[in-house]
Amino acid sequence: MSRITVPIGPQHPLLKEPLSFLVSLEGEKVMDSTLRLGYVHRGIEKLAEQRTYIQNVYLIERICGICSHIHSTTYCQSVEALLKLEVPKRGLYIRMLLCELERIHSHLLWLGVLAKNIGLNTLFMYAWRDREIVLNIMEEISGGRVSHAVNIIGGVRVDLNDKHLSLLQEGLRELTIRVEEILRAIESDRSFRARTRKIGYLSLEDIKRYCVVGPVARASGLDIDIRRDAPYAAYNELSFEVPLMTEGDVWARSILRILETIQAIRLCTQIIHNLPDGPVSVSAPRKVPSGEVVSRAEAPRGEVFYYLRSDGSQKPARLKVRTPTLTTLITLPGQLKNMQLADVSAVIAGVDLCIACGDR
């Protein structure tokens, strides 16, 4: 049987971002696939060396539009560690609140994209409709729907007032109902199950071999979460569960992400109930003493890792960003092998790629 090669991307309805996948087919069966990255490579790490620490907060937010807040959080954490700044508790709590809101928004967004890719447009619409609740809250708090620019070195830029808190409580209550409904729907829906069960399987060994992190790893049974394993901000003061599944397929990843969304909603509620008083930020000097530091955080897609080296000037000497997407990307050709062409969309959506993060 002769093979044909199907290009998926750079412009393809399956991917919002340019990424080139060459899938080699025999009939409908995927025999081989190759990956080409770099369409979104903007050279942010190099650019960061040319700008000051404060300018970089805004640049780093533009690494990725979906998880912009977690990137700036990790960056600010690393600069604060070099400066040995003590961020006020209230500032940390607001940071965490935004992180968790962002997780909800990212997971619902992802669910919509997956649903769209398996041809379930209605679920896409519902998931994105519910996501607007979170966007509303985030817009009310920070002024931006997608990029928030909340973090500054030494704390956060915004403070929560009573109006925000009541909006949050109302919104989170509504979201809990909607998300639980979605969970019930996708657990029971047969056509959703038929398209996601036993698709894109990754074993625990594969996960460890490829250093996969985040929900994809947790769906295969690897219990890893930076928020619990190496708490940053004030996560050690909050109680939460890390959902774990062992099936390791797209279906498990979907259920796991919805469970995580529910946990994130609970975390948000905890944060607004335990919100400490006081200032939200401390002023930071412009010059950063020389040294190097590593900072980690749990993004919606897994662990984000920042390495920052300072030479004592106003600009960083080196900034290295490692995002979770790059590791999951490497597993894709393996996951796709012997799948059908129709499953390619489910698999690629299932690992929740963020190519802007991966390419930077």
Place this chain on the structure above:
Amino acid sequence: MDNMNLLGLLFRIFIFPGFFFLLIAALFLHWLDRKLIARFQGRIGPPWYQPLADLVKLFAKEDILPSGTNLFFAALLPLISFASVLTASFYLPIAIQSAPSFQGDFIVLMFLLSLPSLMYFLAGWVTQGVYSVIGGNRSLLQYFSYEVLFLLAMSGTAIASGSWSLADIRLAQIKESPYIFPQIVGFLFSLAGLIGKLKREPYDIPKAKSEVIAGALTEFSGKKLALWYLTIQLQTVVGLSFLIHCFFSGFWQMSTFSGFIVFLLLLVILQGMLSAISAIYARLRIDQLVYLNWYIFIPLTLLHNVYILLK
């Protein structure tokens, strides 16, 4: 043939129930489909003139095809499928008894309605794009499963009436009762077959957006694309009318105004069912589709037909 007859014939071909009526009905049903799906999804949906604006715009757009395409065939294929659907409509009594019915026009109609799918497959090969070829291949794969299902499920009505003529099928239903009641199973499977024919969700495998962009139509633009879209929209009307004729005849008087209203009402209700199914189900995979059709639907339909035969 005298003048009156000729005028009447022309009226029937071009105005009602011919091309003009079909066009209006097709555009209306297409709008209804999009509107209903939008409402199911919590959206507002397009205004009533949307399908018309889309068609006019497409007809006025530049018509380009990839180099190496056989231009003659690229133009011929949408025309053939368009013509076959229109021809099918003349054999089908849409609200009023139109064409002369003869023994076997049921089969002719089946054949004419299945031609567009074959043309769709060829269109994929003619335009040579990767997605087009895969989309075309998929439509052929799908063709063998839903076409058999559609034919078997629909032929239940022919078996029950003992004739392959549309007029006889109608007469038999007026004598007894509409076949929808005794043959509800056959009706549902026919609807499934029709969904496959129209390439709607969950049978939209040949034109799955996230997999093969727009299937065999990926490389078409302008007039030819408009013609393809129009063909599919007309096919919806003709297919649904076929279903109504075979399962619901007897609910209305032929060639009366009230009958016409009932017919339109049925058309809208069936379109609503199609839209609801589209909104509810995820797209099937080709192996799941073949399994579903050959292992579950077709055997059940066969059993159903045997039951009708023995009754």
Place this chain on the structure above:
Amino acid sequence: MNKAIIPKVLRWARQKSPWLLHFNTGGCNGCDIEILSLLTPRYDVERFGILKESSPRHADILICTGPVTQQVKPRLQRIYDQMPEPKWVLAVGSCSCSGGIFSGAYNILGGIDKVLPVDMYIAGCPCRPEAIIDGIVKLLGQVK
């Protein structure tokens, strides 16, 4: 009379049925998810006949997000060439207007207008969906 009516009808049809083709030329995803949220219940641009198409051959408006990177440039050009006339290009987001925050980076050519003729610029980082709808409406207002 014919000469007056046909252009009017065409203009009406083109204004009422703009089909979008979305291409990310190297942006951060922020504008892209806002473009996708245009389709969803809160904004629902199908009200205005706007559909997001997936094949360049079916589209009327190329809607680009992000600055143009070196790698993406030939592809952007090709997608534009594949679209049938009449066609328009919409630059969404500050970085697709001018390069924005990324200008000066080694892999960035600048805004979309470095490669393609842009008909409408929509600023914002990221653009709000309302701004994108407004941009499309203003673009269609110029359609002849």
